Each structure stands twice: as C-alpha cells, then as structure tokens.
Amino acid sequence: MIFAENILVCIVVPFLVALLFVKGEVRQYLVAFLLGMGGSLMAAYIGGYLGTVSGLGQNDTSIFLSPMVEEIMKLLLLVFFLFLFEPGDRMLVMLSVAIGTGFATFENCCYILTFGADSLSYIIIRGLAVGVMHIVSVLSLSIWIICIKRLNVFSFSGVFGGLSLAVIFHSIYNLLVSEPGVSRTIGYILPILSAICIYPLYKKLMVLLKNKK
Amino acid sequence: MNSEAILDLFRIIILVFVLSGCIRLLFRRKNMAFVVFFTLGIACILLSDCYWLAYDLLRPDSRMPFAANEICEWAFFLLLGSAISSRYSKEYFRWKKEIVAVLLFVTGNVALWIGWSGEWLQDILTGVAFACFLCALVNQIKQEGILDGGWGILLTVAGFVLILGQAGTLLEVIPEPVRKILDYSCYFLMFALLVTFMIRTVLSFGEKKYSRTMCFSFLCFAWNVVTMYMSGDIFFLAAMCLSMVSFLLMYVALKREVTAE
Numbered sequence: 407m408i409f410a411e412n413i414l415v416c417i418v419v420p421f422l423v424a425l426l427f428v429k430g431e432v433r434q435y436l437v438a439f440l441l442g443m444g445g446s447l448m449a450a451y452i453g454g455y456l457g458t459v460s461g462l463g464q465n466d467t468s469i470f471l472s473p474m475v476e477e478i479m480k481l482l483l484l485v486f487f488l489f490l491f492e493p494g495d496r497m498l499v500m501l502s503v504a505i506g507t508g509f510a511t512f513e514n515c516c517y518i519l520t521f522g523a524d525s526l527s528y529i530i531i532r533g534l535a536v537g538v539m540h541i542v543s544v545l546s547l548s549i550w551i552i553c554i555k556r557l558n559v560f561s562f563s564g565v566f567g568g569l570s571l572a573v574i575f576h577s578i579y580n581l582l583v584s585e586p587g588v589s590r591t592i593g594y595i596l597p598i599l600s601a602i603c604i605y606p607l608y609k610k611l612m613v614l615l616k617n618k619k
Numbered sequence: 620m621n622s623e624a625i626l627d628l629f630r631i632i633i634l635v636f637v638l639s640g641c642i643r644l645l646f647r648r649k650n651m652a653f654v655v656f657f658t659l660g661i662a663c664i665l666l667s668d669c670y671w672l673a674y675d676l677l678r679p680d681s682r683m684p685f686a687a688n689e690i691c692e693w694a695f696f697l698l699l700g701s702a703i704s705s706r707y708s709k710e711y712f713r714w715k716k717e718i719v720a721v722l723l724f725v726t727g728n729v730a731l732w733i734g735w736s737g738e739w740l741q742d743i744l745t746g747v748a749f750a751c752f753l754c755a756l757v758n759q760i761k762q763e764g765i766l767d768g769g770w771g772i773l774l775t776v777a778g779f780v781l782i783l784g785q786a787g788t789l790l791e792v793i794p795e796p797v798r799k800i801l802d803y804s805c806y807f808l809m810f811a812l813l814v815t816f817m818i819r820t821v822l823s824f825g826e827k828k829y830s831r832t833m834c835f836s837f838l839c840f841a842w843n844v845v846t847m848y849m850s851g852d853i854f855f856l857a858a859m860c861l862s863m864v865s866f867l868l869m870y871v872a873l874k875r876e877v878t879a880e
Contacts, residue, residue: 460684466684470684470685473687474687554655557652557655559652559655559701559705561701562697563656563694563697563751564698567659567663567698568659569690569694570687570691571662571663571666571691573687573690573691574663574667574670575666577670577686577687577688578666578670578673578687581670581674581677582673582677584677589673589676589677
C-alpha cells in the first residue's frame with residue numbers, strides 16, 4: 407500500500423514554489439499540470455469507491471469504471487479552465503496537454519512506487535502507453551470542444567459526444583492491456599499510433615476552421 | 620469467434636467505410652454542423668463496436684457489466700439528434716401530439732428493456748438519449764411533411780401494437796403457445812416495417828428533394844434500432860445485418876445532399 411496523498415504533496419510543493427517565479431502562460435500551464443495530478447488522485451478515490459459499491463473486483467473496476475471516472479475528471483478540469491479563464495483555442499490545447507501530462511505523471515509515479523521500476527524496458531513501454539493515452543484522450547477532447555465552439559454548436563450533446571469518444575478510447579486501451587498476449591501488445595501500440603494519427607488531423611482541422619472563419 | 624462477433628466485424632468494416640466517407644465530406648464545408656455531428660456519432664458507434672468485439676474475443680463467456688460502449692450509444696443518439704436539430708427550427712411544441720406519442724413509445728420500450736435485462740439505470744438513460752433523437756426526427760418529419768396522412772397513423776398504431784404485443788410475451792398468465800404466436804407476430808411487424816422503410820428510402824433516391832431522402836434514411840435507422848433492441852437470437856443477428864444497410868443508406872443520403880450543386 408502506498409500513501410498517494412503524501413506522494414502528491416511531495417511532488418506538488420516544488421511546483422507551488424515555482425509558481426511564484428513564473429508568469430503568464432507558463433504559470434497557467436503549471437497550474438493545469440498540478441490540477442491534472444490532483445484530478446488523478448481524485449479519480450483514484452472515486453474509482454475505488456465506485457468499485458466497492460458496485461461489487462466489481464479491483465481488476466474489473468480498472469477496466470470498466472476507471473476510464474469513465476478519469477475522463478470525466480479531465481473534462482471537468484478542462485471545463486473549469488474554459489469557463490474561468492476563457493483561454494484562446496491555442497491555449498486551451500496547451501492546457502489540455504498539461505492536464506493530461508499531470509494526470510499521466512502522477513499515475514505513473516504511483517504505479518512505480520507500488521510495483522517497482524526494475525525493468526527499464528517495461529517502464530518505457532508504460533510511459534509511452536499510459537502517458538501518451540492520457541494526453542491523446544484529453545487533447546482530442548479539447549480539439550473537439552474548439553470545433554463545436556467555432557461552429558457555434560457548443561451544446562451538451564456535443565460535449566458528451568467528445569467525452570464518450572475519450573472514454574471509449576481509454577476503455578479499449580484498458581481492456582486490451584488487461585489480458586496477456588497479442589491484445590496487450592496492440593493495447594500498448596494504440597496510444598502512440600493514435601498520437602501519430604491525431605497530429606495531421608489536428609493540423610488540417612485547424613486550417614479548415616480558420617478558413618471558415 | 621461466434622456469429623455475433625463475425626457480424627460485428629463486418630459492421631466495423633462498414634462503419635470504417637462510412638466514417639472515412641464522412642471525413643471526406645467534412646472538407647466540402649457544406650452543412651458543417653450536421654456533417655460534424657454525424658461524423659462524430661459514427662466514430663462513437665464504431666469505437667463502441669470495436670470495444671464490444673474486443674470484449675467478446677477476450678472474455679467470451681462473461682456478461683459485460685456497465686461499460687463505456689453504452690455511453691457511446693447514448694452519445695450516438697444525442698449526436699444524431701443534434702445533427703438533425705442543427706438543420707431545422709426547434710418547433711417541438713408545435714407538434715404536441717406527435718411528441719407525446721414518441722415519449723409514450725419510448726417509455727414502453729424502456730419498460731420492456733428493463734423487463735428483459737433488469738438493468739434499470741442503463742435502460743432508462745438509453746431511453747432518454749433515444750427519445751431525444753426520436754423527438755428531433757419527428758420534428759424533421761413533420762417539417763418535411765413526409766409521413767402525413769396514412770403513414771403517420773400506420774406508424775403510431777404499429778408502434779403501440781408492438782409494445783402491447785411484446786408486453787404480452789412477458790406475461791406468464793398468457794399460455795405459452797399464444798405467447799409464441801405473439802412473439803413471431805411482433806417480429807413479422809418489426810421486420811416488415813423495417814424493410815418497407817428501407818425500400819421507401821431507396822425509392823426516394825430518385826427524387827430531387829435530398830432532405831426527404833435524409834429523413835427517410837434516419838427513420839429507417841430509428842426503426843432498425845427499435846428492432847435490434849427488441850430482438851433476440853437469430854432475429855437480433857438479422858436486425859444487426861440490416862443495421863449495416865441502414866448506416867449505408869444514411870451515409871448515401873448525406874453524401875447526396877452535401878455533394879449536390
């Protein structure tokens with residue numbers, strides 16, 4: 407058993423001090439990163455609680471419930487920034503990346519402290535898989551929010567649609583890596599492949615929306 | 620691999636084709652809101668199918684608990700509803716009778732789903748999302764005037780006969796042979812109407828009014844969903860096969876409208 411709150415405090419304190427010495431976009435980025443880490447801890451609490459209430463085992467909770475809780479938490483953080491600071495489109499993308507990175511960093515820290523870091527190759531795979539997966543899911547969500555804002559169709563169903571895509575992407579990853587063999591390999595490749603696919607799509611979409619405006 | 624997984628694989632192939640087509644349509648920048656919502660909806664249902672397939676292959680003998688694919692289905696219905704609403708004015712209150720009929724129909728459906736599966740929360744939320752889609756569709760149908768006169772009455776009667784018939788199959792006071800007859804009659808009604816809507820959609824491709832074709836294709840898909848959710852065993856597989864046709868019909872209708880000069 408690890409004390410996740412203590413780990414969070416230990417990582418967050420230097421960042422909090424650093425916040426005093428940085429300004430503007432860097433400060434916003436740092437805040438988003440820290441909130442991402444806090445969101446990860448909150449998601450772990452809520453996921454654990456729902457797992458106990460629903461009677462699913464620890465493994466099933468992480469496969470079926472955790473993706474929903476984690477993606478909703480990331481969306482809430484994104485919406486928090488969106489409504490409180492009204493960032494521009496470019497900044498919203500930056501903040502989403504920071505939230506995803508913070509989320510992945512804290513999750514990886516807890517994982518390493520729980521299971522050890524003996525195998526460097528596995529740690530690299532995990533970093534490239536889980537780390538990238540959190541970034542891709544929240545990045546795609548932010549791109550989608552920018553799209554529907556620009557098209558003037560920002561609505562509940564629009565946001566819910568984006569959220570559901572992020573949730574299913576995360577769930578597919580969790581399901582695939584839960585079983586050993588080929589499925590696990592596919593699961594590990596999935597996030598980095600998605601990141602490669604999303605990059606040109608993002609570029610094209612931005613050009614398209616810019617022309618429309 | 621069981622037959623459901625094989626069909627799921629085929630549906631995934633069809634959905635990949637539809638999704639790639641929709642992405643190409645996005646670059647035409649016509650009816651953007653509609654195409655964007657529809658494309659995301661297709662992406663949702665595609666990933667939902669991928670999830671289902673992965674689950675079926677990795678855990679073939681276990682029943683899936685509440686999972687992300689259900690969230691995707693809700694999102695799909697909401698996105699289709701939003702896609703339709705983005706084209707038409709929201710005059711729900713002008714069509715009170717029709718909207719009440721839709722809500723009653725969906726409530727009946729939800730009651731039956733709960734009766735069959737016992738999953739209260741999921742079935743109610745699926746019903747809410749499906750009702751949003753149907754309300755938007757009925758609004759579109761009324762504004763286009765495509766189901767005036769006999770068609771509207773036929774559909775309403777068929778809907779309620781279907782609900783009563785299916786409810787009858789759940790009642791144990793009714794003798795088993797009668798329940799079986801009821802069950803097969805319901806299947807006949809559902810599939811006959813589904814094929815009728817498909818033929819009507821295909822016939823409307825000859826017309827110049829693209830929005831009418833779109834309306835028919837969405838109606839066909841909505842009825843396909845009702846059929847799928849009310850069917851079991853071989854009938855479910857048949858409805859799933861027909862759902863591939865429904866997706867293609869919706870896509871072709873959308874493409875005709877977007878690419879039309």
